[in-house]
Amino acid sequence: MKKILIVDDEPHVALVLKQFLERAGLCVLTALNGELALSIIKQESPDVIVTDVQMPRMGGIELCETIKRTMPDLNCLLILMTSRTDREIRIWVEKQANIEMMEKPLSMRRLLVRVNDYFARSI
Amino acid sequence: MKKIASERFGLTMIAATLIAIVISASQLYLHNSHNRDEAIKVAGRHNIRLLSKLTLSQLMPEQGHDAILELLNNNHNSPDFAYAAVVNAKNQPLATSSTGKTTIPEITLQNQSNWVSEDTIEQDGEKLLEFRAPILEQGLLAGFIRIGYFQPKMDFQLQKLPFFGQLILPVFLLVPLAYWLIRRELSPLRQVSDDMNDILKKQNMNADYNSATDFQDFMENFKLFMTKIDQRFEQLNHQSTKAQATTLALSYQRRRIESALQSLPDAILVMDETGIATFVNSKLLPLLGISLDKILGQQPQIWCESIEIIDLLAKYHNNNHRLQRSDTIEFNPVNNPEKTIAVSAYPLFAPKEIETICGTLVVFHDKTPEMLADQGRHEFINHVAHELKSPLNVIHLYAESLSDEGGIDPVQRIHAINVINDEVERLSGLISNLLNISKIEAGNIVINRQRIKLTEFLEDIFSSVSLSGSDNHMDFDLQLPNNLTNIKADKDLLRIAVNNLLTNAVKYNKVNGKVTLAAEETDQSIFIRVSDTGCGIKESDQTLIFEKFFRSDDDYVLQKNGHGLGLALAKEIVELHHGKITLESKLGQGSIFKIELPKTSTTI
Numbered sequence: 001m002k003k004i005l006i007v008d009d010e011p012h013v014a015l016v017l018k019q020f021l022e023r024a025g026l027c028v029l030t031a032l033n034g035e036l037a038l039s040i041i042k043q044e045s046p047d048v049i050v051t052d053v054q055m056p057r058m059g060g061i062e063l064c065e066t067i068k069r070t071m072p073d074l075n076c077l078l079i080l081m082t083s084r085t086d087r088e089i090r091i092w093v094e095k096q097a098n099i100e101m102m103e104k105p106l107s108m109r110r111l112l113v114r115v116n117d118y119f120a121r122s123i
Numbered sequence: 124m125k126k127i128a129s130e131r132f133g134l135t136m137i138a139a140t141l142i143a144i145v146i147s148a149s150q151l152y153l154h155n156s157h158n159r160d161e162a163i164k165v166a167g168r169h170n171i172r173l174l175s176k177l178t179l180s181q182l183m184p185e186q187g188h189d190a191i192l193e194l195l196n197n198n199h200n201s202p203d204f205a206y207a208a209v210v211n212a213k214n215q216p217l218a219t220s221s222t223g224k225t226t227i228p229e230i231t232l233q234n235q236s237n238w239v240s241e242d243t244i245e246q247d248g249e250k251l252l253e254f255r256a257p258i259l260e261q262g263l264l265a266g267f268i269r270i271g272y273f274q275p276k277m278d279f280q281l282q283k284l285p286f287f288g289q290l291i292l293p294v295f296l297l298v299p300l301a302y303w304l305i306r307r308e309l310s311p312l313r314q315v316s317d318d319m320n321d322i323l324k325k326q327n328m329n330a331d332y333n334s335a336t337d338f339q340d341f342m343e344n345f346k347l348f349m350t351k352i353d354q355r356f357e358q359l360n361h362q363s364t365k366a367q368a369t370t371l372a373l374s375y376q377r378r379r380i381e382s383a384l385q386s387l388p389d390a391i392l393v394m395d396e397t398g399i400a401t402f403v404n405s406k407l408l409p410l411l412g413i414s415l416d417k418i419l420g421q422q423p424q425i426w427c428e429s430i431e432i433i434d435l436l437a438k439y440h441n442n443n444h445r446l447q448r449s450d451t452i453e454f455n456p457v458n459n460p461e462k463t464i465a466v467s468a469y470p471l472f473a474p475k476e477i478e479t480i481c482g483t484l485v486v487f488h489d490k491t492p493e494m495l496a497d498q499g500r501h502e503f504i505n506h507v508a509h510e511l512k513s514p515l516n517v518i519h520l521y522a523e524s525l526s527d528e529g530g531i532d533p534v535q536r537i538h539a540i541n542v543i544n545d546e547v548e549r550l551s552g553l554i555s556n557l558l559n560i561s562k563i564e565a566g567n568i569v570i571n572r573q574r575i576k577l578t579e580f581l582e583d584i585f586s587s588v589s590l591s592g593s594d595n596h597m598d599f600d601l602q603l604p605n606n607l608t609n610i611k612a613d614k615d616l617l618r619i620a621v622n623n624l625l626t627n628a629v630k631y632n633k634v635n636g637k638v639t640l641a642a643e644e645t646d647q648s649i650f651i652r653v654s655d656t657g658c659g660i661k662e663s664d665q666t667l668i669f670e671k672f673f674r675s676d677d678d679y680v681l682q683k684n685g686h687g688l689g690l691a692l693a694k695e696i697v698e699l700h701h702g703k704i705t706l707e708s709k710l711g712q713g714s715i716f717k718i719e720l721p722k723t724s725t726t727i
Contacts, residue, residue: 016520056676105519
């Protein structure tokens with residue numbers, strides 16, 4: 001079963017995503033911030049990580065950079081959920097491999113489509 | 124002109140001297156003539172008296188012998204002696220003796236006086252003075268003795284010439300000498316007079332004088348000079364007073380301008396056309412950290428450590444091509460790299476020649492506060508956007524979850540609906556908090572002060588909060604003294620402030636924790652205290668906790684919903700009522716928030 005990690009400081013967001021993705025047959029893990037996420041990633045090696053950008057204690061961008069730096073072998077899709085339509089983040093994301101951006105308010109169906117698409121390609 | 128005048132003076136002097144000589148000589152001559160006249164009379168009377176004492180026989184001892192007359196003739200010792208004669212009673216000459224210059228005049232002795240007489244006789248155009256006396260012989264008139272003298276004439280006597288010559292010569296010699304001496308003595312005066320004249324001419328005060336002599340020249344000149352000097356002195360005095368007044372006014376104006384420049388919020392540097400600093404205000408020292416003494420009178424290369432500034436200023440002092448417009452750069456000073464300073468240079472044009480640049484004005488503006496404000500605004504907007512989007516995101520996700528075709532179980536559905544409700548409430552609370560904060564900060568909020576029965580007011584808030592917090596098995600304690608003073612305040616705002624403190628006390632409390640609302644009163648203030656037994660606030664956060672959007676990064680705090688505006692709003696409201704809000708807290712032990720409202724501004 002494919003593992004997906006949801007990282008968001010808003011517990012409701014993590015919860016509703018978890019319920020929805022579990023209904024779609026995925027194994028869903030959640031973390032409240034980047035630091036907690038890192039320890040879960042080390043243990044569980046998720047296939048997809050969906051993370052918020054603005055979080056206390058290590059935001060989404062720092063989490064992505066840390067993963068790339070410390071775990072270069074991790075074969076994983078990173079999806080940044082951001083309310084910021086900042087050019088800077090978009091430019092930063094465009095330069096990164098395996099990192100994508102989805103804007104808030106997030107559509108769970110679109111997320112599921114994207115995740116399934118990724119799994120289909122990676123097989 | 125002056126030469127002629129001075130020669131005329133000399134000639135006049137000589138003429139005056141000559142006139143004086145002539146007058147003196149004529150006086151002398153008249154005096155002399157008078158003396159001779161008198162001498163003749165004296166000699167004549169004397170002689171006639173002497174002779175009249177003799178008898179005829181004594182006068183003429185022998186017939187035709189006139190020895191006495193001869194004696195008289197030879198020894199008369201007078202140039203005016205004319206004759207002497209003895210005549211008988213019938214006026215027939217008995218003996219005569221004359222100088223030969225004239226004959227003895229024949230006269231008629233009509234008045235045969237017995238005594239001596241004098242007569243003036245005119246003969247051959249000459250006046251003769253005759254003295255006569257009778258001669259007695261044995262008591263009888265025997266004849267007369269007659270002695271004649273020429274009456275002295277007004278003629279020039281050559282023999283007197285040496286006397287006059289001696290008299291006049293020294294005078295003649297003395298006059299030119301005196302004249303020469305006077306001229307020599309006056310020559311310094313003339314020199315001074317000429318000098319004064321030159322000065323007068325130079326001062327454009329040439330006088331229209333026309334005097335005759337050097338001394339007069341001098342005196343006239345001197346008088347004129349003194350008048351002009353006096354006028355000039357007056358004029359200078361006036362000018363000096365005026366100049367002093369002008370200097371004072373200018374110095375006052377200068378001080379005022381300098382004071383204005385000193386008071387400007389920005390640092391000012393004025394340079395002349397060669398780039399030398401002529402004025403610096405005191406604001407430059409804290410900005411650049413360079414002492415003003417090092418800047419004044421120096422070119423930028425000497426004092427400036429920033430190459431950007433030197434390059435900027437060089438454009439205004441380049442002889443070949445001077446920049447005619449203003450230019451601005453930004454730089455970070457060496458002594459204070461986190462500061463950003465905008466340096467603007469403006470060419471100073473000469474007042475009446477628009478083309479000529481006479482210096483440069485350099486303004487150093489510390490942009491750090493503006494940049495921080497910009498940054499703060501940017502962060503605030505980001506924050507608000509994030510805070511607004513987060514609940515929207517949650518609502519959106521749950522709404523999507525509710526509409527899931529696969530269907531969700533009833534428990535999840537109820538949960539979703541509750542979450543949506545909560546988030547809508549949270550969003551609404553956030554928006555009203557934002558609006559309130561924004562109103563207070565913009566100064567637009569009007570405090571609607573009304574009488575508040577403080578005891579009832581606090582009880583009311585307390586009961587509503589304690590009801591909502593009863594789920595967590597918390598202990599609520601209300602400690603209100605009797606007879607608490609009523610206050611005058613904005614009820615709605617104060618309710619928000621107290622409510623925010625109380626809900627925080629519930630939100631961040633432990634399970635089975637305690638929340639206390641208490642009030643105290645002193646002579647000056649009313650205190651409202653909200654204490655909890657919750658997680659507490661770490662010391663580093665205590666100074667930041669009242670700032671907008673601040674949220675501690677403690678796990679316990681992060682688990683709770685919140686947008687970091689409640690305490691900021693409470694603080695703004697209390698300060699609006701001239702009060703203050705303070706915090707005492709220890710991590711893990713709980714917090715006490717205390718609102719102090721001064722009675723002066725809140726009691727009735």
